[in-house]
Amino acid sequence: MPNDGPTPLERFINGILPENPVYRQLLGMCPTLAVTGNMKAAMTMSAAVAFVLVCANLITSLIRNLLRPHLRILVFTLTIAAFVTIVDRVLAAYAYQMSKELGPYVPLIIVNCIIICRCEVCASKQPPLTALSDAVGQSLGFALALASIATIREVLGAGTWFGLPVLAEGWWPAWGIMVLPPGAFITLGALLGVVNRVSSLRSGKPAAAAN
Amino acid sequence: MKNSYIGQAWLVLSLSLVFGGLLAGVQAALGPKIEENKRNETYDQIPDLVTLRNLETGEVLVRADAGKTVEIVTDDGKVAYKVFSADDKHIGWIIKGAGSGFAGRIELLIGLTADASRVLGMYVLDQKETPALGDNIKESEFRDRFHDRWTEAPLEVVRTITGTAAANDILAVTGATVSSESVCKIVNKAVDEFKCWLDARTSAHGDPADQTGPEED
Numbered sequence: 037m038p039n040d041g042p043t044p045l046e047r048f049i050n051g052i053l054p055e056n057p058v059y060r061q062l063l064g065m066c067p068t069l070a071v072t073g074n075m076k077a078a079m080t081m082s083a084a085v086a087f088v089l090v091c092a093n094l095i096t097s098l099i100r101n102l103l104r105p106h107l108r109i110l111v112f113t114l115t116i117a118a119f120v121t122i123v124d125r126v127l128a129a130y131a132y133q134m135s136k137e138l139g140p141y142v143p144l145i146i147v148n149c150i151i152i153c154r155c156e157v158c159a160s161k162q163p164p165l166t167a168l169s170d171a172v173g174q175s176l177g178f179a180l181a182l183a184s185i186a187t188i189r190e191v192l193g194a195g196t197w198f199g200l201p202v203l204a205e206g207w208w209p210a211w212g213i214m215v216l217p218p219g220a221f222i223t224l225g226a227l228l229g230v231v232n233r234v235s236s237l238r239s240g241k242p243a244a245a246a247n
Numbered sequence: 248m249k250n251s252y253i254g255q256a257w258l259v260l261s262l263s264l265v266f267g268g269l270l271a272g273v274q275a276a277l278g279p280k281i282e283e284n285k286r287n288e289t290y291d292q293i294p295d296l297v298t299l300r301n302l303e304t305g306e307v308l309v310r311a312d313a314g315k316t317v318e319i320v321t322d323d324g325k326v327a328y329k330v331f332s333a334d335d336k337h338i339g340w341i342i343k344g345a346g347s348g349f350a351g352r353i354e355l356l357i358g359l360t361a362d363a364s365r366v367l368g369m370y371v372l373d374q375k376e377t378p379a380l381g382d383n384i385k386e387s388e389f390r391d392r393f394h395d396r397w398t399e400a401p402l403e404v405v406r407t408i409t410g411t412a413a414a415n416d417i418l419a420v421t422g423a424t425v426s427s428e429s430v431c432k433i434v435n436k437a438v439d440e441f442k443c444w445l446d447a448r449t450s451a452h453g454d455p456a457d458q459t460g461p462e463e464d
Contacts, residue, residue, distance in 0.1 A: 070378060102258050110259055118266035122273050129277040132284040139382060140350065140375045217379070 041162055044169035051173025058181030059231045063149040068182060069220040071141050075198045078186035079179070080134050084123045084142060086175035089151050090168065091119045096159035097167035103160055112155040113146070120145045150178060188223050189214045285372055289328065289341065289356055290316065296358030296368040297330045297339035302395060309338060316341075321444045330358075337361050340445075343372075344437030348429040351375035353384075355433055359398070363442045366402075369393035369434060374426075381426035389420050389427070393434065398442065401435040404428045 042050065057063045067085070071077045092115045096103075103111060124142045127135035135142065145151070154174055159167040190196055193214030195203035203210075213219050253260075290313050297311035315331040328341040340363065344355045353374045358367035371385040383389060396402060400415045404427045408418055419427035 099258065099262075104255055104258070107255065107259060111262060114259065114262055114266065118270060121270055125273050125277045125281065128284065129280040132281075132288070140378055143351075143375055 041158075042166070044166045047158060047162075047166055047170035048173035051170060051175070051177045052180065053177065055174075056177040056181060056231075057150045057153075057174055058178060059228060061150075061153070063153060064178060065224075066144060067141055067148065068185065068224060069217070071138060072182055072186040072189055072220055072223075073215045074190045074194070074196075075183065075186045076134065077137055078182040080127070080131065081138060081141065082175070082179035082182050084120075084127070085145055085148065085150070085178055086171075087123055088116060088119045088145055089154060089175050090171040092116045092151055093154055093159040093167040093171040094164055096155045097162065097164040100160050100162075108156075108160060109152070112152050112160075116151050116155075117146045150174060184227060185220070185223050188227070189219050193219055285354075288372065292356055292370045293328065293330055293341060296341055296356060296370055298358075298367060299338055299360070300395065309336075311338060321441070322447075323440070323444070325440075327441065327444075339367060340441070342437055342441045344433040346429060346433040346436065348374060348376050348384075349381050349423070349425040350377060353426075353429055353433060355430065355437070357393075357434055357437055359438065359441070363438065363445050364398055366393050366396040366398060366434065366438065369430070371430075376423065376426045381420070381423040383420045383423060384426050384430050389430075392417050398438050401439075402431045404431050 051057070053060075055061060058065075058068050064085070067081050071081045092112070095115050096112060099111070120143060123145070124135070127138070127142060154167075154170060158170040162170075187197060190198075191202055192211050193216075195201060195205065195208050195210050211219070214223070293313040293316055294310045299308045299310075300306060301308055309332045311330040312333040315333075315335065317329040317331075319327050319329050321327050325343060327343075329337060330339045330341055332338045339361055340359045342357050342359065344357055345352060347353070351374070353376070354372040356370040356372055358369070359365065360367060369390050371390070374382060374385060376382045376384060393402075396417075397414060402415050402417050403413075404419045404424065405412070405416045406419050406424060408416060412418075417427065417431055
């Protein structure tokens with residue numbers, strides 16, 4: 037199979053910002069909105085997605101020459117489901133309270149479009165090293181996006197960051213709405229606007245044309 | 248061969264076997280630790296699940312002392328927790344119930360009086376119901392609806408309560424009737440099975456400690 041397509045380094049860099057799964061591809065919205073109420077939950081979710089993405093990309097890349105076109109989605113889903121179940125069990129064993137807090141969002145990683153998209157776009161066409169760097173880059177991009185949303189929501193909503201107080205009590209009236217579902221939509225919308233504005237300024241084109 | 252079903256699906260079948268084995272290994276390695284976490288959570292819930300209240304005023308009369316709990320294995324191999332008050336009086340039981348919900352398996356803890364005539368409380372140990380709808384079964388607003396329910400008649404889910412509710416009516420979580428019904432079914436089944444076991448045990452041993460004290464009401 038000819039090795040055309042982006043190099044491992046390009047895949048890695050693209051995943052972090054230029055093709056950020058949340059801000060540029062608008063994938064994985066379910067965990068992005070649901071588990072960004074505080075940093076601990078957001079980072080646990082990012083780690084879980086990173087593990088599944090790396091494993092699924094590697095396995096898919098290793099068996100890419102055996103894939104039949106009409107069965108490939110089945111193979112992707114099977115692979116992803118196996119690793120998600122492992123993450124679910126590991127969290128239940130070693131981070132029980134976090135496992136309860138994340139609840140069904142861990143099993144829902146199975147239907148996270150980011151992972152199946154990377155299997156389809158990269159891992160099923162490129163060798164393991166490229167698939168690995170793609171998975172790491174996309175995972176970092178996803179973690180960065182979740183961290184940015186969770187930081188704003190937790191700091192403004194609860195006055196804390198990773199549970200540690202950062203805004204003095206009494207000085208900052210915690211905006212309860214920020215840790216509730218509406219806060220997730222408001223924060224994501226505002227940050228998407230900022231990202232689009234910055235990228236349009238950098239490319240010198242109007243915001244609408246940049247997309 | 249290439250176009251036969253096996254010829255096309257061999258990769259899916261092989262991967263299923265490999266992943267199945269992998270998951271079995273993970274479950275074997277982590278299962279005991281997960282069970283221990285659930286057991287610790289059960290013990291944390293004991294005082295809330297077995298609290299005897301005055302039925303008219305709702306005033307708390309006696310709460311369970313988790314440290315004095317005794318684990319008993321029932322005839323069908325299930326674990327029941329025999330719960331005592333701080334002054335060593337047997338005041339209730341905690342039993343486990345499990346069954347399918349809307350999206351996956353639901354595991355419950357159910358608090359009962361010592362004679363299993365009344366449900367005292369319910370706690371959701373594990374569930375994978377729809378976020379923001381079905382998973383509201385774990386919130387106290389729904390769980391509190393199981394306080395002090397007589398076990399003579401099975402509990403039934405109702406969507407709305409107009410006028411006077413029947414003694415065994417449980418108001419469903421809004422938008423999650425299936426999850427609410429699943430919880431009620433699990434509670435009814437677990438309580439029925441436990442009462443059978445308890446009746447057989449009481450008639451065999453005549454254990455007076457299993458009788459509820461008169462002072463609770």
